[in-house]
Amino acid sequence: MEDFSFQNKTAIRFGKNRIDEELHDAVAQFGHNVLLTYGGGSIKKSGLYGRVMAALSDLNVVELSGIAPNPKVTSIRAGQKLAKEHVIDVILSVGGGSVLDAAKVIASAKFYEGDPWNLIGVAGTKRRHQLAQLPVVDILTLAATGSEMNNGSVISNAQLNMKLDSFGPQTPAVSFLDPQLTYSVSKWQTAAGSFDIFSHLAEQYFDRATANDVTSGIIEGMMRAIIKWAPIAVQEPDNYDARANLMWGATMALNDFASLGNANDWTVHPIEHELSAYYDITHGVGLGILTPRWMKRVLSTETQARFARYGREVWHLTGDHDQLVAQAAIQATYDWIKSLEIPMTLPGVHINDDTNFVRMAQNAVRVGRLDHNDGYVNLTVDDVVAIFGASMTTDGFE
Amino acid sequence: MEDFSFQNKTAIRFGKNRIDEELHDAVAQFGHNVLLTYGGGSIKKSGLYGRVMAALSDLNVVELSGIAPNPKVTSIRAGQKLAKEHVIDVILSVGGGSVLDAAKVIASAKFYEGDPWNLIGVAGTKRRHQLAQLPVVDILTLAATGSEMNNGSVISNAQLNMKLDSFGPQTPAVSFLDPQLTYSVSKWQTAAGSFDIFSHLAEQYFDRATANDVTSGIIEGMMRAIIKWAPIAVQEPDNYDARANLMWGATMALNDFASLGNANDWTVHPIEHELSAYYDITHGVGLGILTPRWMKRVLSTETQARFARYGREVWHLTGDHDQLVAQAAIQATYDWIKSLEIPMTLPGVHINDDTNFVRMAQNAVRVGRLDHNDGYVNLTVDDVVAIFGASMTTDGFE
Structure with a gap:
């Protein structure tokens, strides 16, 4: 901590x-x-x-x-x-x-x-x-x-x-x-906004600090609330409870309380900012596409215990094998994002070729200092290009 | 909400x-x-x-x-x-x-x-x-x-x-x-303080408001952190991570964030205040004795779903039968408090007879407006006397 x-x-x-x-x-x-x-x-x-x-x-x-x-x-x-x-x-x-x-x-x-x-x-x-x-x-x-x-x-x-x-x-x-x-917010914007909230929580949850259980627990609880209510808000735009949980969840997800005691350097946001900067896509949608691919990229024997905890506390997954629980948690994340009717590939938001991948990856690494910051796992330009590449298809998820 | x-x-x-x-x-x-x-x-x-x-x-x-x-x-x-x-x-x-x-x-x-x-x-x-x-x-x-x-x-x-x-x-x-x-805090005060924190969370968790899942999730996560680290702090007084989680948990448990969107009228604290007022016992110890008895007293077909959620999210209990999960959660709460080496009866803190029970119960109901406030379950003087009475022995728990 x-x-x-x-x-x-x-x-x-x-x-x-x-x-x-x-x-x-x-x-x-x-x-x-x-x-x-x-x-x-x-x-x-x-x-x-x-x-x-x-x-x-x-x-x-x-x-x-x-x-x-x-x-x-x-x-x-x-x-x-x-x-x-x-x-x-x-x-x-x-x-x-x-x-x-x-x-x-x-x-x-x-x-x-x-x-x-x-x-x-x-x-x-x-x-x-x-x-x-x-x-x-x-x-x-x-x-x-x-x-x-x-x-x-x-x-x-x-x-x-x-x-x-x-x-x-x-x-x-x-x-x-x-x-x-927020009753009049479209399905699309509700879904994108909900995933933006979730992404803020995930950026803070997957952090280099250890033994920060108060903050980790706070984030897990908020994630469960967003997972529960986002699909309801997408389907029932005037459901007060759904809108209220999303609204307060959004505030609490990024008023610093969910990061106190953390090292708190982010990874996926700097990558998404390049997508939005080059293609002006909806921020939350970009995050929804990138996040599961980022998770797969950084899952390793070093990180699997954290992803397994995420699976157990947030997704109620059971089983003793950390690697399997971790993989199931990443799949559950993907399936939930898809259930919000977010397009799950870059072509789904009309990014059909890899023309700018290297340039965007270089920018993301430079601006976000992704290769040497205090982020959860440092990323090279090659890592970011691979995350963009994996976002071109649903391979590995569907 | x-x-x-x-x-x-x-x-x-x-x-x-x-x-x-x-x-x-x-x-x-x-x-x-x-x-x-x-x-x-x-x-x-x-x-x-x-x-x-x-x-x-x-x-x-x-x-x-x-x-x-x-x-x-x-x-x-x-x-x-x-x-x-x-x-x-x-x-x-x-x-x-x-x-x-x-x-x-x-x-x-x-x-x-x-x-x-x-x-x-x-x-x-x-x-x-x-x-x-x-x-x-x-x-x-x-x-x-x-x-x-x-x-x-x-x-x-x-x-x-x-x-x-x-x-x-x-x-x-x-x-x-x-x-x-806080390294120099005694085992006794560490245990009492830890349960004071937990009690603040419980008073806010068992609340009349419905569908307040962001706040509920925040509390569940903090409860897990306190449950994990309190016994470690009791056994290893200079464990920084344990002391840090208890310290930040204590602050977050009662800076209003854990109650936002709640009805937020408390029950066990007004009852404990009478014990402390009459017998000058340690506040957190009084709460530790009273809380499991309060939980049993208010468990009903109306409240069992909430207690079952508490059991599943906080204590990782499984099973589909709400009443059974709820009972197991109350027992788990008792066992954890006892593991902190808190005396689990009123005689354990030298309150050996029921002389003041009715008077204290009347005060608690009057001062805390327990019979008509917005607390989780309203309590009569008889209820409070019964909670004091159940606190005289370990019957039903050991």
Whole structure:
């Protein structure tokens, strides 16, 4: 178990219809000038936009819409300009993790004079921690990224084929989590979001730290909850219990509690970021395709005890033979992802040839330091190319 | 799953020897005048006192020692006087949960003009939330109560035979958790503390809320960690991994994360508080005696599915018959508590007759509103008397 420091000040308001009564004060405590950020307009169709504007009717609200999935630096630039021009006091993000990720970087960009792409990546994170950051309030409409209770953002630059992390000094100030607001999320996005949650848990579960059983147990319990409720949410979009477990599970999966005491260097996410950067595919779907192949690649006599524990505690597998339980656990993982109706190969998301595999693998290894970081098992460029290659077919799984 | 609001600002510094480098600034950020609270002087024997005084050598440190287990209101009164007289800016608690519980109430009492016993109990909590509260920094030396990351305190009044809760507006500002500082905890206190942790988890696990699987899974995972490591800590006091899992488990068991989405009304603690109030027994030991009897008392066709889940997920029991798995889970709980060398009857802690059973049961039902609260199963005075009665012998368990 590793030493750690931890503090997370985000205020959570979880439950039904709380924004109508509580949003105004949650925002107005920080000032009068509000930058409202959102995506493609589904919040207008659903009526959420109207509820928000009604709650904030006595405040000055400036809008930034059109923030896309895999949010682009172009949105950050637009937000930076608005935040400066309108002397914004607080940002209200209404939408999923992409909108919120953008809002968090805009919150720093307000206090930065240069191009906000300089706030992305390792050097950008260092820069952000020197800056002030506007408070961010959010209303979440998609259970997936956990952005609502952490300080991370993932921002893409389409010109550069890059998708990189950025961490600010602050987590959101207040996050409103109403599971009902996710009833309208499509099957596809529900499945992708659910696997994003699961992947966050898996990245933290397969960790180099030993004897960290409190954290391991917490993750196992959350995995079981996601495994149980994700297929139900996919089939019954307005099942409150399913949506509530996914929503709170998403938050808890990435608010640091599931990683405390870990070495905590990730593997599959940096690989997936290359897929999203090159092909703009849905992040959770990319993770769903890659994860079982990554598991098979790193299963060895060294790792099989951990995978066997995963099989027993998460999948209720029995048997004394670690290697067999481990293999069955990986197969169970694959079968569950497939049951969410996620396409299980790269051709299923229209990546039909290996043209970019080596380049993407090189980037992933370099950016994620996969060959020498503290990840569970270090990976070479060849390993990553092999994981991409294994993702071209269902061989070995079906 | 119930709606909830949540925010916890405590900064955690977990790991080895961090106080020597970090304690000074963690305290001095709040001011120059420090009230140092501690217990019976074991921190002088261990050298911890010297390390603390070295770290704070440039600050004004006023001392309040002698804070006892089941901390008494007399200590609060003494602390209130010192805090006012010396214009204290920050309290540093060095010790276990009792010392810290007292520190948290003194932190409010500084701003209160009357007798601090008025800050205890339901009315006292209401009063405390009107008051300011000094920041509290703590160095924990016992893994048990979770006081290091919550806003609760339990204070006893020996004159009145009362032991009551009090909740302040703030959790500790900074908590230093060094598992090495618990190496010197006796077998008895290690066992009692471990069961206190387990009991906190059980009180939150057996809850009226349904379909709260994220929280349920988190608790199950933590229970397994405590079950695994507590006996090791009892047998090998300087096993770092054991001490680390107990210490972080204690914090996570009662920093609200294990109850979010629950109805969260407790049952066994109010009953145990009567035992401690009347007989001043060790809290965790009282819980260890009462809990298996409480489980048997509330096991029914309505509750057996939950107890069976508990048996399968926590104790790895198999079998399809819920009632049998539930019974086996209760027996496993008993056997594990006994393995910690906790005396398993009331006579084992020198309570040899039933003189006070009815009076204690009446108090527990009244103070804990056990017959009409949102607890897992409501209990009458007769139920509580029967639980006390069943605790007189090992009948039914051995």
